[in-house]
Amino acid sequence: MSLITYREAIRHALAEELTRDANVVVLGEEVAQFNGAYKVTEGLLEKFGPSRIVDTPISEAGFIGMGLGASMLGVRPVMELMFWSFYSVAFDQILNNAANVRYMSGGQINCPIVIRGPANGGTNVGATHSHTPENVLANHPGVKVIVPSTPADAKGLLKSAIRDNDPCFFLENTVLYGNIGEVPEGDILIPLGLADVKRAGTDLTIVTYGRCVLHSLAAADLLEKEHDISVEVVDLRTIRPLDIDTVLASVTKTHRVLIVEEQKPFSSVGSQLAYMIQREAFDELDGPIHRLATVDAPAIYSPPVETEQLPNPQRILTAALAALE
Amino acid sequence: MPLVSQPAASISDQPAVIPPARPSPAASAPINTALAPTAKIALLRTMVRIRRFEERSLRAYQAKKIGGFLHLYIGQEAVAVGCCSLMGKNDHVITAYRDHGHALGVGMEMNPLMAELYGKSTGCSKGKGGSMHFFAPDKNYWGGHGIVGGQIPLGVGLAYGIKYKGLKGAAMAFMGDGAVNQGAVHESYNLAALWSLPCVFVIENNGYSMGTSQARSSAGELARRAEGYGMAHGVIDGHDLYAVRAGMDAYLRAAREQSKPAVVEIRTYRYRGHSVADPDSTYRSKAEIEEYRRTKDPIQVFQNSLLAEGVLTAALAEQIDNEARAEADVSADFAEASPYPTPADIQSDVYWEADNPSQRKSQGRLFFD
Numbered sequence: 001m002s003l004i005t006y007r008e009a010i011r012h013a014l015a016e017e018l019t020r021d022a023n024v025v026v027l028g029e030e031v032a033q034f035n036g037a038y039k040v041t042e043g044l045l046e047k048f049g050p051s052r053i054v055d056t057p058i059s060e061a062g063f064i065g066m067g068l069g070a071s072m073l074g075v076r077p078v079m080e081l082m083f084w085s086f087y088s089v090a091f092d093q094i095l096n097n098a099a100n101v102r103y104m105s106g107g108q109i110n111c112p113i114v115i116r117g118p119a120n121g122g123t124n125v126g127a128t129h130s131h132t133p134e135n136v137l138a139n140h141p142g143v144k145v146i147v148p149s150t151p152a153d154a155k156g157l158l159k160s161a162i163r164d165n166d167p168c169f170f171l172e173n174t175v176l177y178g179n180i181g182e183v184p185e186g187d188i189l190i191p192l193g194l195a196d197v198k199r200a201g202t203d204l205t206i207v208t209y210g211r212c213v214l215h216s217l218a219a220a221d222l223l224e225k226e227h228d229i230s231v232e233v234v235d236l237r238t239i240r241p242l243d244i245d246t247v248l249a250s251v252t253k254t255h256r257v258l259i260v261e262e263q264k265p266f267s268s269v270g271s272q273l274a275y276m277i278q279r280e281a282f283d284e285l286d287g288p289i290h291r292l293a294t295v296d297a298p299a300i301y302s303p304p305v306e307t308e309q310l311p312n313p314q315r316i317l318t319a320a321l322a323a324l325e
Numbered sequence: 326m327p328l329v330s331q332p333a334a335s336i337s338d339q340p341a342v343i344p345p346a347r348p349s350p351a352a353s354a355p356i357n358t359a360l361a362p363t364a365k366i367a368l369l370r371t372m373v374r375i376r377r378f379e380e381r382s383l384r385a386y387q388a389k390k391i392g393g394f395l396h397l398y399i400g401q402e403a404v405a406v407g408c409c410s411l412m413g414k415n416d417h418v419i420t421a422y423r424d425h426g427h428a429l430g431v432g433m434e435m436n437p438l439m440a441e442l443y444g445k446s447t448g449c450s451k452g453k454g455g456s457m458h459f460f461a462p463d464k465n466y467w468g469g470h471g472i473v474g475g476q477i478p479l480g481v482g483l484a485y486g487i488k489y490k491g492l493k494g495a496a497m498a499f500m501g502d503g504a505v506n507q508g509a510v511h512e513s514y515n516l517a518a519l520w521s522l523p524c525v526f527v528i529e530n531n532g533y534s535m536g537t538s539q540a541r542s543s544a545g546e547l548a549r550r551a552e553g554y555g556m557a558h559g560v561i562d563g564h565d566l567y568a569v570r571a572g573m574d575a576y577l578r579a580a581r582e583q584s585k586p587a588v589v590e591i592r593t594y595r596y597r598g599h600s601v602a603d604p605d606s607t608y609r610s611k612a613e614i615e616e617y618r619r620t621k622d623p624i625q626v627f628q629n630s631l632l633a634e635g636v637l638t639a640a641l642a643e644q645i646d647n648e649a650r651a652e653a654d655v656s657a658d659f660a661e662a663s664p665y666p667t668p669a670d671i672q673s674d675v676y677w678e679a680d681n682p683s684q685r686k687s688q689g690r691l692f693f694d
């Protein structure tokens with residue numbers, strides 16, 4: 001085990017995969033000479049050289065599409081979006097080309113590409129830079145969507161994503177980059193599609209992912225101390241493939257569900273989860289499924305108000321109590 | 326010289342050496358000789374106000390009064406002020422996230438701008454937009470846009486609107502040297518040229534897109550890409566406000582009078598990092614920045630020209646500077662004293678219908694939880 005940051009965990013995954021497989025290349029804006037806008041790729045240019053760590057112009061549609069094309073020939077590009085918010089510039093490449101090429105070619109072509117970068121609010125960068133597109137991405141069969149909450153998960157899941165033969169979209173979080181956690185040494189892979197129970201409990205299941213896992217754990221501590229309520233926190237880790245079995249096992253134990261997500265509520269990941277839980281575990285539920293999401297509006301800039309727009313431990317605590325009524 | 330007599334505070338952007346006073350060659354262009362001395366002083370004042378406003382905002386950022394990004398325009402003042410000074414009533418402006426200079430250039434007041442940076446409800450966007458999203462449609466200023474290149478199709482749309490309504494006006498669509506590589510920009514060039522729309526695309530070439538120099542991001546010469554679309558193009562010295570006015574005047578006239586689009590590259594330089602968060606240590610030398618400050622500072626260049634013309638005195642320059650500093654301080658006090666929006670404000674300004682319920686025509690729920 002070593003104690004490293006979420007940022008370092010991602011960097012180590014990149015470095016290990018670059019070392020292991022000569023087909024892996026890293027491309028994106030400011031990833032090389034500038035060491036990454038969020039310093040995730042720091043030092044990689046020096047170590048792997050300019051043919052493997054490549055600075056691109058600000059042309060998301062062009063360079064994401066280029067990475068896809070190269071992946072059809074067996075290159076394994078790991079593309080950085082400085083923010084996932086900029087995916088919309090490359091929407092056609094991501095959702096028409098990446099998601100559909102395999103299908104339309106009758107399975108003859110596959111695209112082993114990874115697109116990674118931060119996708120989160122909470123840093124007061126306003127509506128254009130605070131998108132959380134995991135639901136939009138996961139709406140497209142053919143792609144995989146990963147949202148890690150801890151350094152260990154970030155490393156193990158990114159390594160799996162790079163070795164995966166389907167397009168993998170890896171959504172990080174600028175607020176988590178500096179978080180420190182235990183990460184196992186060596187070539188440890190975490191399979192895509194495996195949820196993780198981050199806290200065991202008996203009274204309420206919180207299903208969540210990404211930064212909201214940490215908020216939920218904080219809320220669970222408060223619920224335990226102040227209300228004597230035992231909360232189980234299930235971290236999905238990947239949105240598609242979705243580990244519904246782990247979710248259902250927890251629901252069978254607690255019979256109460258709160259979904260927490262840093263998503264706008266309409267047609268979110270939580271909407272899909274709620275449908276599946278009621279469909280497959282209706283008789284296990286002692287009450288309606290509750291959900292806490294981002295307040296339904298574009299991301300507000302004003303720093304103290306943005307905190308209230310997003311899920312936070314206090315809002316989760318209130319929602320948990322409501323779910324237990 | 327007032328602009329250099331200040332102690333060299335760490336965040337004050339001053340040229341270290343005063344170049345000898347000389348009039349700018351572009352001062353004799355008709356669009357510039359037409360300016361009354363008071364109008365020239367007003368242009369200087371706007372540039373100084375931009376600089377002092379931004380220096381004050383930087384201090385507020387360092388004091389954690391401002392969140393998110395803060396992209397400073399310091400060093401580029403002559404571009405926005407020169408271009409905006411040419412605006413007639415049917416001319417419109419749109420730009421990217423480095424938008425404070427254009428905002429003051431079109432005549433917005435400091436108070437609502439500073440309050441926006443502080444995230445207060447008295448801000449120009451009620452604290453909802455932040456630094457990258459200043460707007461003043463009443464001043465023909467359409468923002469303030471965070472996605473690189475995303476504003477350029479909107480600029481073409483402003484030009485389309487001007488033409489459709491039969492007005493004699495022009496849209497100025499500003500972008501950086503990095504934005505030219507977005508597909509949307511090329512599509513916009515084609516639309517403007519194909520339909521002969523009165524759009525002047527202004528590339529503010531400050532040499533870098535974040536940490537990437539022009540040479541590392543762009544093939545060929547930036548403005549010459551217009552040739553492929555049969556559009557006029559040119560390059561202007563953006564350190565000299567007179568040159569900006571003289572150069573842009575011709576393109577704006579062609580747009581207003583003949584509905585001709587153009588691509589104009591204005592060469593400029595930013596002194597500060599890409600945003601306040603940029604350590605500015607990997608892609609250019611301190612000596613390069615110093616050289617620009619020393620020899621090409623747009624405020625200094627214009628001030629020298631006005632001194633040589635006898636329009637400005639050292640005492641007046643000092644007064645302008647002091648007033649700009651005081652105005653910036655007042656705006657910070659105003660912002661500080663203003664209230665934040667409340668959580669209840671999060672869901673206003675999303676739908677016109679929701680904000681005007683008495684005139685609602687549609688059915689069904691607009692918001693979800």
Ligand SMILES: Cc1ncc(C[n+]2csc(CCOP(=O)(O)OP(=O)(O)O)c2C)c(N)n1
Binds near residue numbers: 423471500502504
């Ligand atoms: C589509 C998109 N990609 C990337 C970014 C991140 N980003 C913001 S500004 C910037 C550099 C732009 O440089 P340039 O166009 O030269 O403008 P300048 O900052 O120099 O004014 C980048 C990469 C963004 N905001 N939008």
Ligand SMILES: [Mg+2]
Binds near residue numbers: 529530534535
């Ligand atoms: Mg630039």
